[in-house]
Amino acid sequence: MKRVVIIGAGASGMLAAKVASDRGYKVIVLEKQKRCGQKLLITGKGRCNITNNCEIEELIENVPTNGKFLYSAFYTFTNDQVIDMFNDLGVETKTERGKRVFPVSDKAVDVVRALEKQMRSNKNVEVLLNSKVDKIEAQDGKIKKVILSDKREIECDSVIVATGGVSYPRTGSSGDGYKFARNLGHTIIKPKASLIGLEVMEDYVTDLAKLSLRNVSINVYNSKNKKIYDDFGEMEFTKYGLDGPIIKSASCRMGDLSKENYKIVLDLKPALDEDKLDKRVQKDFQKYANKNFENSLNDLLPKQLIPTIVKLSKIDAYIKVNQISKEERKNLVHLIKNITFTVKNYRPIEEAIITSGGVKTSEINSSTMESKLVSGLYFAGEVIDVDAYTGGFNLQIAFSTAYLAAINC
C-alpha cells in the first residue's frame, strides 16, 4: 500500500489526509502540537471565516501574491465544495457581509472538530501528535523518508508539507516547512508579515488603546501622495498604533517601509460630507452652547476619543462653545474627517494573520502541487508563496491546495 506522510495537522493537512486516504493510501499525519488545528481555533476571532462565497475569478483576484498559480487548485476544489463539505460534516454555514462564510454556530472549534473527525474517519489514517518532523530525505530525486526530532524514521512514497507559515508560532507554525524545502533545493521567498497591525508616529494613540471604531473609513497614501487603498469598516487603536480588519487589509497593500512612507487618513464620519457634518456640529454646539468645548462632543464621538480630538483641534478645551469661531468649527469638522497617521512600522511577523513569502511557486507544479525538483514531494497551504486578503480566502487556499496535492500524491 502506498504510504503518504503529511506534515502538519492544520487546515490543509487535515483535509489532505482525508482525501489521500480515500484513494486507498496509508496516510501518516505528523503533528508537532498536542492537538490538531491549533491555528484554526483562533481564526476569525474564534468564529472561523471558512471561505468566501464569491465567483472563482474573485477568489483569484483576492490573492495579490501569485494568485494565478491557484487556478487549478481553486477550480478543482471550489469554495462551493468547501461549503458543501462542511454542511455534509454537520457544520451548517452562513454567509455574512463581504460574502464571508462562517459556521452558523460562530464557533471555530466546530470547524476543527469536523475536519479532525473527517480525517480520522478513514482507518487508513494514523495521526501522531507531539511528533515534530526534523528533516525530509530524498534519494535520486525521489522522496525516501521523514526523520522526526526524536530520531524516529518513517519511510514513505510521498510527503505533503502542510506546515503553515511563521505567524502565530505558538500555534505550531514556525517556519519548519521552509527549512525542509530549502534542504531539498527549493528557493524560499523571504517571509514577511501580511495582514498585520501598524505602528504609527503619533504618540497619542496610546491614549486611545483598545478603542474600537465601526463604520469608519480610511484612505492610504504613499510617498508621492497617491492614494493606494481605501476601505470602510472596523478598526481599533492599540498602544503602538492601529489595528483591526481595515488596517490589516491596508497593510497587505503596503510595501517595504524602508523604501516608502505611508499615511493613513481616518474619516470618523464617512456617511456625512463636510457640509453635513458641519450642520450636525452646529446643532450640537447650539445644544451645548454654554458648556465647555470638551463637553460638547459627547453626542458625536466615542468618549475615549474626545480628549484627543479636542487636543488635535487646537481649540481651548475650556472655552464656552458659543465662543468658538466659525473657522475653528470648520477646522474641527475637517479634522474629524481627516485624522492623519504616519506609518512607522509593521508589527512583528509573529503577530501577522498571514505570512507572505514561502516556497517559490515556479518550483511547484500548479496542477498537482508537486515539487518540480523532488518527485513525491508536495506542498499545501500557507507554506507556499501565496497569500490573500481577509475574507476567508486564505483558508480556501489551504483547502484547495491540500485537495490538489492529495489527489495527485
Ligand SMILES: Cc1cc2nc3c(=O)[nH]c(=O)nc-3n(C[C@H](O)[C@H](O)[C@H](O)COP(=O)(O)OP(=O)(O)OC[C@H]3O[C@@H](n4cnc5c(N)ncnc54)[C@H](O)[C@@H]3O)c2cc1C
Ligand atoms: C489570528 C488569525 C486569524 C485568522 N483568521 C482567518 C480566517 O478567519 N479566515 C481565513 O481564511 N484565514 C484566517 N487566518 C489564516 C489561516 O489560519 C491560515 O492561512 C491557515 O491556517 C493556513 O493553513 P495551513 O494548513 O497551511 O497551516 P496551519 O493551519 O498553520 O497548520 C500548520 C500545522 O503544521 C504543524 N507543523 C509545523 N511544523 C511542523 C513540524 N516540523 N512537524 C510537525 N508538525 C508541524 C503546526 O503545528 C500546525 O498544526 C487566520 C490566521 C490567524 C493567525
